[in-house]
Amino acid sequence: MTTDVYDKAKRSAVMARVKSKDTTPEKALRRILTSLGARYRLHRKDLPGNPDLVMAGRKLAFFVHGCFWHGHDCARGSRVPKANRDYWLAKVARNVARDERSVAALKAAGWRVEVIWECDFKDEAALTARLQALLTSTSAPSTAPAST
Numbered sequence: 001m002t003t004d005v006y007d008k009a010k011r012s013a014v015m016a017r018v019k020s021k022d023t024t025p026e027k028a029l030r031r032i033l034t035s036l037g038a039r040y041r042l043h044r045k046d047l048p049g050n051p052d053l054v055m056a057g058r059k060l061a062f063f064v065h066g067c068f069w070h071g072h073d074c075a076r077g078s079r080v081p082k083a084n085r086d087y088w089l090a091k092v093a094r095n096v097a098r099d100e101r102s103v104a105a106l107k108a109a110g111w112r113v114e115v116i117w118e119c120d121f122k123d124e125a126a127l128t129a130r131l132q133a134l135l136t137s138t139s140a141p142s143t144a145p146a147s148t
Contacts (some may be wrong), residue, residue: 004083025118026064032128038135048109049102058138060112063099067118071096074119088124112138 004011023045026127030053040053040062047054051061052108071092073105103113114134119126 014145015062021052023064023066025066025116025121028117028124029053029062029142032124032131033135036128036132036135038131047111048105049099051102055138058116058135059110059111060134060138061106063102063113063115065099065115065117069095070099070117072117072119074117076119078118105131125133 002020006014030040030056033053038055042053043050044054044056044061047061049061051064052064053062054060065072067074069092071077076106080092080096099115106113120130
């Protein structure tokens, strides 16, 4: 017996609305990066973990993680539902393990990886400064011919 407040059809509808692409935090990151003049590609399937945004010229991959789904150590991420607790602990642990494998594989291939947490968007000015510093430190290779 479950203690769910919704019936089965309503719970199914609620869970179907949980997205993995084009989430609000992901769109906010795109907006910030675009305002900083960065160009990127979305959801490169040929890279480990299918990063949310990729700057191939800079060899920089971004993952935008929801705090709850990826087990962040903030208030939202450390919350475990009371119903079906064992399931959720195992689910988040699998997500964290998958994230670690993806980051390790990208780093082994020579990529820099940046994880942006959902809670980072609470202080957008700080996030923008962090991204600006990151873009400055990983400038794209020059396409101009070398002068002699």
